[in-house]
Amino acid sequence: MTGFARTEGIIEGTAWAWELRSVNGRGLELRFRLPPGFDTLEPALREAAAKLLRRGNVTAGLTIRRDEAPRLMPDPAALDQALALVTELQRRIPGAPPPRPEALLALPGVLRPAAVVAEDEQVTRAREEAVRQGFLAALDGLVAARRAEGARLAATLTGLLDEIAALCRRATEEAADQPALQRTRMLESVQALLAEVPTLPEERIAQEVALLAARSDVREELDRLDAHLYAAATLLAEGTAIGRRFDFLVQEFNREANTLCSKSASVALTATGLKLKATIEQLREQVQNVE
Known part of the structure; x- marks a missing residue:
């Protein structure tokens, strides 16, 4: 009941990869490791796996990588709070140098990811379908590997x-x-x-x-x-x-x-x-x- 399968692809600026691993087990135990936003796929994927597998501990991991780097923007409230604290310290410490902007931006919570612009629903569905088909292909590969071992x-x-x-x-x-x-x-x-x-x-x-x-x-x-x-x-x-x-x-x-x-x-x-x-x-x- 041991086996391994991997599939990968790119769609709409998003690279995805499935890795399915199977080891021996008395019954069938399925574990999914899905990134945020793809949790809704799990019930259908679990049902598809249960139709083809009867025993084994199977782990299915999905990796998502987006081409664009996340944009950062300052949090006004956190920045105001940091400036107030620095101003108070300058008042208490005569001759203290003025704060450097890069030092203020490095403080925890001052910078946060910019709000993601809502993407088109059709693009989202196309990505989810590509990921789902990738899982089914990986599942077929895992079944083939287990049959070869059998x-x-x-x-x-x-x-x-x-x-x-x-x-x-x-x-x-x-x-x-x-x-x-x-x-x-x-x-x-x-x-x-x-x-x-x-x-x-x-x-x-x-x-x-x-x-x-x-x-x-x-x-x-x-x-x-x-x-x-x-x-x-x-x-x-x-x-x-x-x-x-x-x-x-x-x-x-x-x-x-x-x-x-x-x-x-x-x-x-x-x-x-x-x-x-x-x-x-x-x-x-x-x-x-x-x-």
């Missing part, structure tokens, strides 16, 4: 999903004999316990051992992981506004990987489960970039 990201996501699928296949092979192995280990422990406490009901113990062995079966988790892989591939093929759904799907990936590790009865399966969790975490980080 194409590169799709290859990364596909690679991570392929790695997860390979780890699931390895886990399936390593877990094939896990229930039987778990049952054998438990029976050996129980037999050792019965040798010390022969009054324990052997049939009840056998039932508990069978139940625990069934609970150690990870085939259900692996089947769910396969289903999640299929769902992820379907989302990638869809390719439009999938970020939130993909984010939720990765949570389900992580849930099954955690359960697989907790049920593991072998060092090899545990190691594969940990690698699976690490790869899912990489997938989660990349999915944050998906719109």
